Amino acid sequence: MNAIDPTLAHGHPLAAPARPTAHDRLRDKVLTITSTESAEAMAAHLDPSYEGLVITGADRLSKMRRLRRVFPELLLIAEPDSHSKFEATPDALWHLPDGEGDLLPAPTLEDILDGQRQSGASIVLPPSGFIDVGDADTLRATVQAANKLAGDDIAVPLYLASGWLRPEHTNFLIAVMKLSTHPVLLSFGSSTNPLSTGRRHEIYRDVVVSGGVVSWRTDLAGLEALAHGALGAAIGAAPGLRRFTPPKDSGKARRPDDPSPYVMIPRHMHYMKTGAMREELYVSAPAPSCRCRECGGQRVDRFTEKQKDAAARHNHAVIDEYARAILDADSRRRPLVWRGMVHDALVAHEATAATVGRPWNAPLDVTVWAES
Amino acid sequence: MWYGRVMAETAPATSLLEAARVSRGFTQAQLAKASGLAQGVISKLESGLMPLEPARVATLAEALGVPAALIDGSTVHGPHARVFHRKQASLPAKAANKLRADMILAHVRVSRLLGTDAQPPAIPRLPLTSDLDVPADRAREVRRMWGLPKGPIPNIVELLEARGVPCLMWDVSSARVDAIASWPTDALPIVLLGSHAPGDRLRFTVAHELGHAVMHELPCVDCERQADEFAAEFLMPRADIKDQLRDATLPRLAQLKPVWGTSISALARRARDVGAITDSQYRTLNIELSASGQRTQEPIPLPQERPTAITQSIARRRAAGETLDQIATDALTTVPELTHQYLEAA
Numbered sequence: 219m220n221a222i223d224p225t226l227a228h229g230h231p232l233a234a235p236a237r238p239t240a241h242d243r244l245r246d247k248v249l250t251i252t253s254t255e256s257a258e259a260m261a262a263h264l265d266p267s268y269e270g271l272v273i274t275g276a277d278r279l280s281k282m283r284r285l286r287r288v289f290p291e292l293l294l295i296a297e298p299d300s301h302s303k304f305e306a307t308p309d310a311l312w313h314l315p316d317g318e319g320d321l322l323p324a325p326t327l328e329d330i331l332d333g334q335r336q337s338g339a340s341i342v343l344p345p346s347g348f349i350d351v352g353d354a355d356t357l358r359a360t361v362q363a364a365n366k367l368a369g370d371d372i373a374v375p376l377y378l379a380s381g382w383l384r385p386e387h388t389n390f391l392i393a394v395m396k397l398s399t400h401p402v403l404l405s406f407g408s409s410t411n412p413l414s415t416g417r418r419h420e421i422y423r424d425v426v427v428s429g430g431v432v433s434w435r436t437d438l439a440g441l442e443a444l445a446h447g448a449l450g451a452a453i454g455a456a457p458g459l460r461r462f463t464p465p466k467d468s469g470k471a472r473r474p475d476d477p478s479p480y481v482m483i484p485r486h487m488h489y490m491k492t493g494a495m496r497e498e499l500y501v502s503a504p505a506p507s508c509r510c511r512e513c514g515g516q517r518v519d520r521f522t523e524k525q526k527d528a529a530a531r532h533n534h535a536v537i538d539e540y541a542r543a544i545l546d547a548d549s550r551r552r553p554l555v556w557r558g559m560v561h562d563a564l565v566a567h568e569a570t571a572a573t574v575g576r577p578w579n580a581p582l583d584v585t586v587w588a589e590s
Numbered sequence: 591m592w593y594g595r596v597m598a599e600t601a602p603a604t605s606l607l608e609a610a611r612v613s614r615g616f617t618q619a620q621l622a623k624a625s626g627l628a629q630g631v632i633s634k635l636e637s638g639l640m641p642l643e644p645a646r647v648a649t650l651a652e653a654l655g656v657p658a659a660l661i662d663g664s665t666v667h668g669p670h671a672r673v674f675h676r677k678q679a680s681l682p683a684k685a686a687n688k689l690r691a692d693m694i695l696a697h698v699r700v701s702r703l704l705g706t707d708a709q710p711p712a713i714p715r716l717p718l719t720s721d722l723d724v725p726a727d728r729a730r731e732v733r734r735m736w737g738l739p740k741g742p743i744p745n746i747v748e749l750l751e752a753r754g755v756p757c758l759m760w761d762v763s764s765a766r767v768d769a770i771a772s773w774p775t776d777a778l779p780i781v782l783l784g785s786h787a788p789g790d791r792l793r794f795t796v797a798h799e800l801g802h803a804v805m806h807e808l809p810c811v812d813c814e815r816q817a818d819e820f821a822a823e824f825l826m827p828r829a830d831i832k833d834q835l836r837d838a839t840l841p842r843l844a845q846l847k848p849v850w851g852t853s854i855s856a857l858a859r860r861a862r863d864v865g866a867i868t869d870s871q872y873r874t875l876n877i878e879l880s881a882s883g884q885r886t887q888e889p890i891p892l893p894q895e896r897p898t899a900i901t902q903s904i905a906r907r908r909a910a911g912e913t914l915d916q917i918a919t920d921a922l923t924t925v926p927e928l929t930h931q932y933l934e935a936a
Contacts, residue, residue, distance in 0.1 A: 350865035352828065354724045379865050386815055393721035409868075 239370040240341045241401050241449070243270075243293055244432055248444065248541040249452040250534055251297070251435060251459040254281040256527045258288075260455060263511070263531055266291040268545055269538075270340070272452055274299065274459065279337040286338030296334055298345040301377035301407070303465050306347030308355045311363050313345040331372065341373050348407065348464045351381030354390060361398045375403040375434060377462055380412035383421045395429025401449060403434035407462040413439055416586040423590075435462050438487055441537070442587055445544045445556035453537060455530040456480075457489075479521050479529035482536040484508050486570065487563040487584045492529070495519035503573045510535035560587045606698070607661040608636040610654050612691035625653035660922040665698060685764040689782075692760065693772050696780050699921045700756050700900060703932065704778070707903040711754035711779050713803050718816065725816045728804050729823035740830050742850045746796050747895035750781065757781040757796075757897035758932070768792055771799035779803065789892035790853040796895075797821035826850055826857070828864045835866035840878050847890050854888050855879065900932055 247270055252260045254275035261271050270293025273281050278296040285294060300313030317324030325333070327344060334342040344364060349357050357376070364374040382391060383406060395402050404426060406412040413419050419439065426433045426443040432450040433440035437460040440451030454460035457480055478493035484506065495505055496519050505519035512532040521529040540559055547555045563584050571578040579585075611621050611632075618636075622629040627649060634640035635650075642663045651658040659665065701708060714735055716728045736753070743749060747757050760782035762770055768787040773779045781799055783792055801820030806813050834846060838861045843854045850857065858879070862872040879885045907917055918928040 350832075352726070352863050352865065354726060358722060381862070381865055381869065386812075386819070389721040390724055397722065 240373045244401050244450045247450040251452050252455045257281050259527050261285055272297050282337045293340045295341050300345035301348050304347040305465055306349050306356050308359050311360050343375050346375045348377045351379040365399045373401045373403050377405050380406045380408040383418040388421055391425045392428045395431050402431040404431045405435040407464045409467040412461050419586045441540050445552040477523040479526045481529050482533045484536050485566045492519045492521045502575050609691040609694040610656050612687050614654050625649050657922055701778050702921045704903050709754040716804050725819035726823035729820045745895050746793050747897050751899040755779045756899045757783055759783050759785045761785050768795040773803040789894045793851050794821050797824045822860055826860045832864045832866050835861035
């Protein structure tokens with residue numbers, strides 16, 4: 219039996235246990251970003267102790283309400299889609315829908331946040347807009363305006379053009395991230411890969427880690443940042459959710475002729491379309507089998523166009539293994555753990571190249587992480 | 591009078607002898623040979639260790655082709671100034687010294703040429719105080735403080751001169767810069783505009799130098815980049831230009847060049863920096879610029895903006911009855927130099 223608290227014995231009131239803030243809830247969390255259609259199937263695979271689900275799409279609030287009933291402990295966030303259709307300016311920082319006369323007045327920012335709360339969101343997000351490169355006024359104003367929002371369940375998503383990832387902006391970005399009193403969810407958008415060069419990778423890590431933010435709408439770069447001290451990471455279950463496309467741009471698929479899903483090859487840190495695996499890589503040798511809970515020993519190149527949800531769950535399982543290895547380590551050892559896994563991926567590429575009998579390079583990001 | 595305080599705070603007078611010598615391109619040994627004085631004597635005169643006796647002054651003045659009054663110790667030289675210029679690392683020492691000497695003499699002469707026409711400079715000091723401040727903020731603030739309307743600045747040289755910053759056309763090509771500016775905290779600033787530079791580049795450089803004056807006290811690692819960012823926003827405000835630059839092509843940039851008074855290269859860079867074109871489009875534009883030879887010689891040359899403050903002041907003095915000889919004597923220069931450097935060049 220617990221000992222009696224002496225403060226009670228003297229009649230002093232006990233302080234209620236502090237409710238976890240958004241900061242607390244996001245620290246060391248690896249979230250999965252998914253569409254409304256795939257949300258339920260993914261939710262069942264998540265461990266609420268260190269994972270969470272971000273739901274995107276038009277019906278995100280109703281989907282979140284349903285999921286909340288089934289998963290009361292799971293960290294749930296509904297991400298507004300404002301960044302995909304609205305460029306913020308100093309005069310219009312948030313994307314607030316128009317009203318429909320007196321009967322249906324336009325919702326306020328508070329109405330939007332309350333709508334998320336009432337739908338079961340663990341953390342609520344204001345509807346931020348896209349912020350183009352160098353628009354320091356808007357970026358600063360967005361954070362300052364968010365700081366005025368009351369509530370410790372708020373996080374501020376910032377959707378920046380990939381052009382911000384230049385050396386001249388680094389110090390400013392870090393300073394803005396530190397200015398925020400709410401946790402920042404930082405994402406970079408482009409019609410192609412926003413982290414297209416080694417330099418951009420380095421600046422990205424610098425900003426995310428030094429700024430103490432959540433690496434948002436990302437891929438393994440989020441784990442790299444997490445290993446080096448980022449607040450958390452939110453990894454997209456599909457290519458379009460691992461970055462965002464700015465308004466007025468259209469996303470460009472790398473292999474539009476191949477409808478098969480992108481699948482993470484275990485131990486390689488390498489996303490590849492299963493069609494390309496079958497036709498280009500594993501031609502003279504069979505694709506490796508995978509022992510994750512989704513695959514259960516089946517080959518990784520089996521996923522077809524109609525099995526994108528299953529492929530996403532496999533990807534999650536592979537990423538989860540990396541994430542647990544990082545989170546299980548003491549924070550000082552995490553960079554070493556990550557570095558070890560990155561080097562393993564490089565070695566795995568060499569081994570696979572030898573097996574399939576053709577050169578096969580690791581992705582740029584893996585090479586950059588290995589050299590950094 | 592506004593200059594009184596300035597003069598009281600300036601460096602030892604004898605360095606005007608050194609400034610005159612270096613400006614003429616003489617080493618001490620060459621001046622010794624030309625004047626018949628010992629090199630050691632010249633060294634001591636320059637450093638103030640030996641008095642400037644009239645006979646020696648006359649000899650040296652003749653050898654240098656300057657009025658004796660410039661070097662006789664009766665006049666103090668220009669104030670200590672913040673001087674910034676690009677490519678410092680690659681600037682040859684001899685060229686840098688000459689430029690510094692030219693600037694010292696220009697300070698002395700311009701203040702005398704303008705006389706009571708000189709206005710206290712109205713350049714705000716707005717240093718970047720934290721990483722949350724960016725140069726574009728300062729450029730917008732200066733535009734606001736000066737009441738500039740949206741859009742292009744028609745004439746930045748005129749703008750600066752109207753705010754008490756006299757400009758001079760000068761041969762600064764040896765220093766491989768387009769312009770050089772001196773911003774004393776307590777005296778008249780001066781901008782020497784490269785007589786060799788194309789008009790569009792000169793405008794950007796003047797805005798760049800203004801950026802230094804507004805933001806910087808001491809040279810710093812990021813100073814040049816910050817001054818460039820200031821100049822870009824000052825001449826091409828994001829809010830006014832972005833839509834015009836969307837998906838820009840070289841022909842489009844060529845159309846915009848005379849509108850904004852900046853080079854095609856600067857417009858292309860601006861397009862990338864405000865997000866109007868992608869990095870990939872920017873690379874393509876640069877390849878096209880190089881391949882077509884337009885990087886070294888851009889089409890649609892723009893005329894240089896010529897300064898007028900000093901020529902107008904001289905004209906007023908002449909209209910009031912002063913001769914060129916009197917004005918040159920007052921400015922501690924010669925009539926040919928006054929004509930060449932301060933009248934014809936402008």
